[in-house]
Amino acid sequence: MTEAIAAVHRKRIFENFSIDLSRRRVFCGHREVDLTACEYKILEYLTGHPGQVVSKEELIDFLYSDKPGRPSNLVEVFICRLRRKLDPSGEHNPVVTVRGRGYRIG
Numbered sequence: 659m660t661e662a663i664a665a666v667h668r669k670r671i672f673e674n675f676s677i678d679l680s681r682r683r684v685f686c687g688h689r690e691v692d693l694t695a696c697e698y699k700i701l702e703y704l705t706g707h708p709g710q711v712v713s714k715e716e717l718i719d720f721l722y723s724d725k726p727g728r729p730s731n732l733v734e735v736f737i738c739r740l741r742r743k744l745d746p747s748g749e750h751n752p753v754v755t756v757r758g759r760g761y762r763i764g
Contacts, residue, residue: 668680670705670706672705672752672763673750674686674744674745674750674752675691675744675752677701677702677705679702682698684698684701684744686744686745691743691744692743693740693743694736694739696721696732696736697736697739697740697743699720699721700717700721700733700736700737700740701740701744703717703720704753704761704762704763705763707762708763709762709763710762711756711759711760711761711762712760712761712762713759713760714733714734714760714761716760717733717760717761718732718733721733737753737755737761740752740753741753750764751764752764
């Protein structure tokens, strides 16, 4: 019973967005952000590694562990979409590119 109660309150809160892990929902303020399954998985993975740079290869392995050989540009496309959805005005940078290394939460 305690685990069920804890699951209800599983959230990751950042400066410009929050993730309700138990319901798999993302919010920017009070606005819910509609993400695809892959976008959500990338965001959940990145936020689960705060302050760390996550490589494209690591994200590809996480997303497509059962389907090797996926092109790395898919990650770039998902990251671009995440940025637009999490920050439509372009004022903040929720996902930072670390040149030559990967991505981290901004």
